[in-house]
Structure formats: C-alpha cells, structure tokens
Amino acid sequence: xxxxxxxxxxxxxxxxxxxxxxxxxxxxxxxxxxxxxxxxxxxxxxxxxxxxxxxxxxxxxxxxxxxxxxxxxxxxxxxxxxxxxxxxxxxxxxxxxxxxxxxxxxxxx
Amino acid sequence: xxxxxxxxxxxxxxxxxxxxxxxxxxxxxxxxxxxxxxxxxxxxxxxxxxxxxxxxxxxxxxxxxxxxxxxxxxxxxxxxxxxxxxxxxxxxxxxxxxxxxxxxxxxxx
DNA sequence: ACCGGTACTTGGTATCACACGGTAATGGAG
DNA sequence: CTCCATTACCGTGTGATACCAAGTACCGGT
Numbered sequence: 592x593x594x595x596x597x598x599x600x601x602x603x604x605x606x607x608x609x610x611x612x613x614x615x616x617x618x619x620x621x622x623x624x625x626x627x628x629x630x631x632x633x634x635x636x637x638x639x640x641x642x643x644x645x646x647x648x649x650x651x652x653x654x655x656x657x658x659x660x661x662x663x664x665x666x667x668x669x670x671x672x673x674x675x676x677x678x679x680x681x682x683x684x685x686x687x688x689x690x691x692x693x694x695x696x697x698x699x700x
Numbered sequence: 701x702x703x704x705x706x707x708x709x710x711x712x713x714x715x716x717x718x719x720x721x722x723x724x725x726x727x728x729x730x731x732x733x734x735x736x737x738x739x740x741x742x743x744x745x746x747x748x749x750x751x752x753x754x755x756x757x758x759x760x761x762x763x764x765x766x767x768x769x770x771x772x773x774x775x776x777x778x779x780x781x782x783x784x785x786x787x788x789x790x791x792x793x794x795x796x797x798x799x800x801x802x803x804x805x806x807x808x809x
Numbered sequence: 810a811c812c813g814g815t816a817c818t819t820g821g822t823a824t825c826a827c828a829c830g831g832t833a834a835t836g837g838a839g
Numbered sequence: 840c841t842c843c844a845t846t847a848c849c850g851t852g853t854g855a856t857a858c859c860a861a862g863t864a865c866c867g868g869t
Contacts, residue, residue: 593788596826597710597855598796603826604706609803619847629799637826639849644825661846662834679702681804687707688797690738694718695790705857706825712857728816746857748817753856770815771865 595630603633605680607641608669611651612677617664618642642667650676704739712742714789716750717778720760721786726773727751751776759785 603625610616610624618639625633642665645651650673654666669677712734719725719733727748734742751774754760759782765775778786 592795593792595792595796598792600709600825600856601706602796602800606800606803617847628803629795632827634827635848636828636830636850640826643849658834658846660835662832662848664847683702683704683707684800686701686738687704687711688800691711691715691793691797694715694737705823709825709856726816741858743858744817745819745859745861748819749857752818767815767866769866771817771863773816 592631595632599630599633602684603630603637604641604644605677605684606630607638607645608650608673608677608680611645611667611669612674615654615666615668617656617666619664645673648672648676701740704741708739708742711793712739712746713750713753714786714793715739716747716754717759717782717786717789720754720776720778721783724763724775724777726765726775728773754782757781757785 606625606628607621610621616624618635621642622633622635622638625638642651645667646653650670651667652670654668656664656666658664715734715737716730719730725733727744730751731742731744731747734747751760754776755762759779760776761779763775763777765773767773
C-alpha cells in the first residue's frame, strides 16, 4: 500500500484509544495489535509518542507492571476522560467519513 | 463540530482533486464547494496552498481567466497525472476507512 | 469616493506520523 | 560466562499538513 501517513493523522490516536477501551494494554503489544488490524507499517516510534500524548492529556491511567520476559511494562488504562475522547473521535470520524462517502458517489455539485 | 484539522490531513487534497475531476475550477469557488460539502470551516488560507501543491506536483493545468466581477481567476484542470492521483487517493481512503469500520465494530482482538 | 464582494498570496504556528538511535531487562545458545 | 535475540521503552529531529492572520488587488454599485 502507498504512503498512508497523512491519512493516518489523528486516526492512529483514535485507534489506540479504541484498543485501550478493550482493557489495559502496553505499548509494545498495542503496536502489534495495530499491525494485526491492518496498519502493518506502524512502528514503535509512532505509538510511544501517542501514548505519551494520551498521558499528558490525562486520558489514561498508567501502571508499571513487571514482565516475565523483559523490562517492566507501562500498562495504560482509559479513564472517564479517555472514554469521552474516544467517543468524540468516533463522532469526528463518522462526520468526515460520511462526507467523503457522499462526495465519492456524487458527480454533481 | 469539534476540531477536525488532524482528521482532514491528506483528505482535503483528495477532496480538491475530486472537485476538479468534475471540470475546471478556481480557488474561491472550490472553497465554497468544500463548505457546501460539509467542511464548513475550511477557509481560503487552507485551499490556496493545496492548489499551489497540486500545481507544483504537476497534477493540474492552470489558466488565467478574466472574471466579470473581481480579479482574474486561476482556473485549475486535472491532467492525466491528476486523475491517477485522485484514484490513488480513493484507494488509500478506502483502505483506512475499511480498517476503521472493522475496528469500530469489533470489541475483541 | 467609498464599500462590499470577489480572488489570490504570504508568513507563521501547531500538530502529527515517522525514522533513527539509544537504553534496559530477560533467557537461551555457544 | 559471554553473546545475542527478544521484549520493552524513551528521546530527538524532520517533513508534511491544516489553519490563522493579514495583506493585496480588482470590480460594481450607491
């Protein structure tokens, strides 16, 4: 697939919120979850800054959890503000998505 | 509606290509066409740079046309490369759009 | 002569994805 | 015991983009 980076602006943060809405998760695993969801080329260097942002915006709670295989994990969990942000994201997404669907199917105007 | 700017990254250029695919058009009118299409807050300062980019990427042909009411218009017309770019845009859009649709409706994974 | 609508341009800011490199902890192969 | 792959995280810089603000210019009507 071609270069999607511009189209992913704002989208990836929403995806991460959505993944977190299914329960606490940590960066490394979120990357692979995104890869499985079709965003194959999304790398760690993209996801960790997003998690930092979510933390700074107070949309998540953070807990350090020891791992059996490697350094301790930073497990992120959505809080109330985070859930609201996720809903707001889906609203925004629905909005532009629907406008583009209309645009794509109309030749006039 | 909330702030859509991040979600519009990459999208607006595609929209402008799509508008131009319906025949030659000029900046000021494209702005209003976008506004009518639901992107109400998109302003001139956003669209003119896009047109400049399309010109630099050689996706459009430009012609100065006198106007009956105001300064001359820069009328842009899609060329072959532009039409190819539009198709590529829709492909990319379909890709991320479909992935998000799947993600939105699944709670597991 | 002024003003509102038309039409384009420019400069600066903020935000984001991403590449790149670095750090650290564990466990297994040699 | 040492090397190395895997797991896991962090920081910096770059490029692309939307957007804001302000300015320039052309025209017609009052």
